[in-house]
Amino acid sequence: MGKLGEAGLxxxxxxxxxxxxxxxxxxxxxxSWGLPAGGAGGDSPGGDAPLPGSxxxxxxxxxxxxxxxxxxDDLEVFSKDASLMDMNSFSPLxxxxxxxxxxxxxxxxxxxxxxxxxxxxxxxxxxxxxxxFITYRIITKTxxxxxxxxxxxxxxxxxxxxxxxxxxxxxxxxxxxPPLPEKFIVKGMVERFNDxxxxxxxxxxxxxxxxxxxxxxxxxxxxxxIFLTAQASEFSSHKKQGPGLLSRMGQxxxxxxxxxxxxxxRPEEFMEMNNFIEIFSQKINLIDxxxxxxxxxxxxxxxxxxxxxxxxxxxxxxxxxxxxxxxxVASCIDKCCKATEKRMSGFSEALLPVVxxxxxxxxxxxxVMKRRDQIQAELDSKVEAxxxxxxxxxxxxxxxxxxxxxxxxxxxxxKADWERWKQNMQNDIKSAFTNMAEExxxxxxxxxxxxxxFLTSQTDLHLEEASEDKx
Amino acid sequence: MEQAAPDxxxxxxxxxxxxxxxxxxxxxxxxxxxxxxxxDEGPGDGTMTxxxxxxxxxxxxxxxAEKRTGRNAMNMQETYTAYLIExxxxxxxxxxxxxxxxxxxxxxxxxxxxxxxxxxxxxxxxPPLPEKRAEFVWHKLSADNMDPDFVERRRIxxxxxxxxxxxxxxxxxxxxxxxxxxxxxxxxxxxxETGFQLKADSRLKALNATFRVKNPDKxxxxxxxxxxxxQSVISHLLxxxxxxxxxxxxxxxxxxxxxxxxxxxxxxxxxxxxxLQSAGHHMDVYASSIxxxxxxxxxxxxxxxxxxxxxxxxxxxxxxxxxxxxDLEMAAQDLASxxxxxxxxxxxxxxxxxxxxMTTKLFGQETxxxxxxRIKMLEEQIKEGEQxxxxxxxxxREFVRNAWADIERFKEQKNHDLKEALISYAVMQxxxxxxxxxxxxxxxxxxxxx
Numbered sequence: 033m034g035k036l037g038e039a040g041l042x043x044x045x046x047x048x049x050x051x052x053x054x055x056x057x058x059x060x061x062x063x064s065w066g067l068p069a070g071g072a073g074g075d076s077p078g079g080d081a082p083l084p085g086s087x088x089x090x091x092x093x094x095x096x097x098x099x100x101x102x103x104x105d106d107l108e109v110f111s112k113d114a115s116l117m118d119m120n121s122f123s124p125l126x127x128x129x130x131x132x133x134x135x136x137x138x139x140x141x142x143x144x145x146x147x148x149x150x151x152x153x154x155x156x157x158x159x160x161x162x163x164x165f166i167t168y169r170i171i172t173k174t175x176x177x178x179x180x181x182x183x184x185x186x187x188x189x190x191x192x193x194x195x196x197x198x199x200x201x202x203x204x205x206x207x208x209x210p211p212l213p214e215k216f217i218v219k220g221m222v223e224r225f226n227d228x229x230x231x232x233x234x235x236x237x238x239x240x241x242x243x244x245x246x247x248x249x250x251x252x253x254x255x256x257x258i259f260l261t262a263q264a265s266e267f268s269s270h271k272k273q274g275p276g277l278l279s280r281m282g283q284x285x286x287x288x289x290x291x292x293x294x295x296x297x298r299p300e301e302f303m304e305m306n307n308f309i310e311i312f313s314q315k316i317n318l319i320d321x322x323x324x325x326x327x328x329x330x331x332x333x334x335x336x337x338x339x340x341x342x343x344x345x346x347x348x349x350x351x352x353x354x355x356x357x358x359x360x361v362a363s364c365i366d367k368c369c370k371a372t373e374k375r376m377s378g379f380s381e382a383l384l385p386v387v388x389x390x391x392x393x394x395x396x397x398x399x400v401m402k403r404r405d406q407i408q409a410e411l412d413s414k415v416e417a418x419x420x421x422x423x424x425x426x427x428x429x430x431x432x433x434x435x436x437x438x439x440x441x442x443x444x445x446x447k448a449d450w451e452r453w454k455q456n457m458q459n460d461i462k463s464a465f466t467n468m469a470e471e472x473x474x475x476x477x478x479x480x481x482x483x484x485x486f487l488t489s490q491t492d493l494h495l496e497e498a499s500e501d502k503x
Numbered sequence: 504m505e506q507a508a509p510d511x512x513x514x515x516x517x518x519x520x521x522x523x524x525x526x527x528x529x530x531x532x533x534x535x536x537x538x539x540x541x542x543d544e545g546p547g548d549g550t551m552t553x554x555x556x557x558x559x560x561x562x563x564x565x566x567x568a569e570k571r572t573g574r575n576a577m578n579m580q581e582t583y584t585a586y587l588i589e590x591x592x593x594x595x596x597x598x599x600x601x602x603x604x605x606x607x608x609x610x611x612x613x614x615x616x617x618x619x620x621x622x623x624x625x626x627x628x629x630p631p632l633p634e635k636r637a638e639f640v641w642h643k644l645s646a647d648n649m650d651p652d653f654v655e656r657r658r659i660x661x662x663x664x665x666x667x668x669x670x671x672x673x674x675x676x677x678x679x680x681x682x683x684x685x686x687x688x689x690x691x692x693x694x695x696e697t698g699f700q701l702k703a704d705s706r707l708k709a710l711n712a713t714f715r716v717k718n719p720d721k722x723x724x725x726x727x728x729x730x731x732x733x734q735s736v737i738s739h740l741l742x743x744x745x746x747x748x749x750x751x752x753x754x755x756x757x758x759x760x761x762x763x764x765x766x767x768x769x770x771x772x773x774x775x776x777x778x779l780q781s782a783g784h785h786m787d788v789y790a791s792s793i794x795x796x797x798x799x800x801x802x803x804x805x806x807x808x809x810x811x812x813x814x815x816x817x818x819x820x821x822x823x824x825x826x827x828x829x830d831l832e833m834a835a836q837d838l839a840s841x842x843x844x845x846x847x848x849x850x851x852x853x854x855x856x857x858x859x860x861m862t863t864k865l866f867g868q869e870t871x872x873x874x875x876x877r878i879k880m881l882e883e884q885i886k887e888g889e890q891x892x893x894x895x896x897x898x899x900r901e902f903v904r905n906a907w908a909d910i911e912r913f914k915e916q917k918n919h920d921l922k923e924a925l926i927s928y929a930v931m932q933x934x935x936x937x938x939x940x941x942x943x944x945x946x947x948x949x950x951x952x953x
Contacts, residue, residue, distance in 0.1 A: 325760075329750060333750035490926055
């Protein structure tokens with residue numbers, strides 16, 4: 033059973049995946065540390081003063097800016113011009129292409145109190161002289177006062193979603209931010225921009241925005257509002273504000289050191305949480321792999337079955353007495369194929385995206401844990417500095433006071449969000465697997481009915497023939 | 504009886520009702536007595552022949568298989584499997600069976616028996632043996648002849664072969680077959696003493712006939728096409744079925760991984776734990792259910808395989824007909840040319856080229872005495888030829904009639920068996936679906952309790 037070994041491997045799959053995402057998280061953390069020290073890591077919008085100097089100072093930096101901002105998010109042709117962030121080349125309200133998708137609105141916590149409805153659809157390819165990328169149409173409907181209007185329509189590309197996620201992580205380092213679909217998939221991508229990939233991504237992006245909308249805190253985030261409502265030029269100028277890259281990069285080394293310290297002084301409840309996260313991450317990633325594998329095996333089974341039925345028809349052409357029976361068998365097999373297709377589509381709509389989202393969530397959780405540890409570590413290092421009297425005591429004491437508040441806020445935010453997340457996870461997993469079981473039951477019931485009716489028809493015929501013989 | 508464009512040289516007469524002569528006609532009566540029971544009832548597999556007058560019924564079973572080592576013809580050690588054949592006679596009245604014979608045979612002896620039957624009953628569609636080597640395997644089945652699953656399926660196939668022979672109205676009376684069931688030692692020598700290998704038609708001769716025959720019976724041409732089509736379509740079916748089985752195996756087994764991971768995950772969950780754990784158990788059940796399902800399907804595949812091999816048996820009968828027909832055509836052609844020669848000699852006209860004629864022209868005429876002698880010789884040959892042609896003709900028609908009777912019998916058997924097989928396939932699918940419904944219903948319950 034060597035070929036099933038992949039799915040069976042426990043350790044190797046998870047960490048390898050996580051590593052990829054961790055790299056990104058670390059980078060985004062580096063950026064988030066561009067926050068002015070005074071901001072209590074809570075709900076203030078990321079209204080940071082831009083540091084243009086740091087960006088345009090050296091050409092070397094420019095290349096790095098490009099590397100971080102424009103590496104292959106949308107699988108586009110590599111562009112060398114930063115000004116491509118400008119979206120003026122098209123109007124967001126221009127007539128959209130025939131690629132219209134079904135809108136799926138999913139509710140999370142309290143459907144009755146929902147006042148923000150978001151849909152992501154109509155992926156559209158944009159070709160400029162320099163690059164090709166995809167934008168998605170985002171429609172927002174709301175009754176909230178703080179929005180200027182009740183309906184908005186904008187177009188955003190993957191990069192923009194990334195930006196939003198990073199801003200949210202900056203603003204709320206210990207809240208569990210929903211995951212984004214991957215930048216790209218390494219295995220099995222034959223062409224860029226193939227339809228399945230785009231559709232999967234679209235659904236995931238839709239889920240992402242709705243999760244934010246349903247989150248009691250994140251839903252009021254200013255960047256989120258701007259993301260949903262701002263037109264192209266307003267949006268791109270808003271995005272350019274924010275901590276400079278240099279400061280962000282400088283933070284990353286410090287951040288690693290800090291997080292390691294934070295682990296040691298982690299309170300008990302967070303130890304438990306971390307333990308859960310580690311094991312959960314391992315298991316959910318395995319389940320993700322297993323589910324993808326099942327889908328693949330089913331697809332291959334279906335392909336073979338599609339060849340299997342017609343052979344019976346071919347055979348019936350050289351038979352007389354057997355012809356009808358053979359044709360019936362072929363038709364049964366054909367019906368079972370259709371039932372299999374149905375089962376597969378149910379599987380890929382209900383189970384696969386959910387399991388995959390939670391596999392990505394597990395990485396978010398680890399990142400949140402790290403950020404919490406870092407905040408704690410900052411406090412701890414200041415406290416240590418105080419006790420060893422290395423710097424000005426008064427200033428330190430004041431800083432420590434602020435940091436203690438910060439730590440307490442961070443921990444409480446995480447605790448609350450953790451409970452909420454766990455509850456959602458349970459519901460989502462339960463409903464996804466229950467759904468899968470239902471699809472399977474339906475599938476077997478359909479096949480059963482098909483074969484049973486074949487059997488009845490054969491025995492009826494037999495009785496008919498027998499009675500004819502007696503006549 | 505239809506033939507193609509009638510040839511004036513041939514003599515067509517209605518065939519007298521004589522049994523087809525075959526080399527061991529003398530044994531028939533002996534066989535009749537000793538295997539009276541076997542002739543009259545179809546043992547074991549339930550097929551009944553028309554005469555139910557005997558008191559005895561015979562059951563044949565290949566009940567065991569055993570690995571053995573021995574020395575082969577080249578005195579080298581070899582491992583082989585031997586099969587135990589048990590014959591029981593059943594008293595009609597009380598239904599009790601008594602073991603009358605039991606002996607061990609290996610596959611090569613079965614082959615010998617079949618080859619003998621092929622030679623002595625060329626007009627019969629001789630039942631095929633199960634495959635010598637495992638074919639149409641999918642990844643789980645091993646292609647190893649010593650593999651216990653393969654041996655088991657072969658045991659069933661061999662039993663099926665014996666039952667088919669025993670229930671055939673003509674084959675069951677064969678003495679050699681009877682001895683195969685009853686005489687362990689010396690049987691091989693007995694078979695070889697019949698000299699059947701020498702009587703077998705050479706392949707080359709048969710091939711030649713196939714290409715050159717001019718007017719074979721149309722029905723045999725059609726039958727040959729049919730058997731080609733049957734063979735091709737069943738092979739294709741078996742190949743794809745094996746691939747389908749492979750894929751299905753994959754789908755089921757991967758679900759087994761859910762079982763393990765759910766179980767591990769349940770350890771960290773409080774509310775979801777129980778549901779996850781028990782759902783995982785059902786996933787294991789689901790994954791392991793495929794083994795039995797696919798084993799049953801192998802038996803279905805074996806049923807199809809039998810008819811795949813039967814196609815070759817059909818072709819063998821067709822080949823025999825072609826050979827006999829070709830023989831007949833050659834004999835007729837030869838006769839015709841001799842007659843013509845005779846005529847030419849008698850009338851002095853030369854219509855056809857002959858070496859004798861040319862040399863005569865070149866080197867002078869032959870004497871009237873010489874010519875007379877030649878005419879006389881030719882006339883004798885013609886007479887002989889006409890006799891031969893007549894008997895070949897008779898044989899040929901007899902063959903066609905008997906063969907066709909057996910082919911009709913075979914067709915009925917085939918239609919019946921294949922229909923049964925297809926129905927059994929449906930039954931298997933139904934059983935698989937029911938198991939699936941049960942497992943997933945249980946799993947759903949567990950999931951909904953999470």
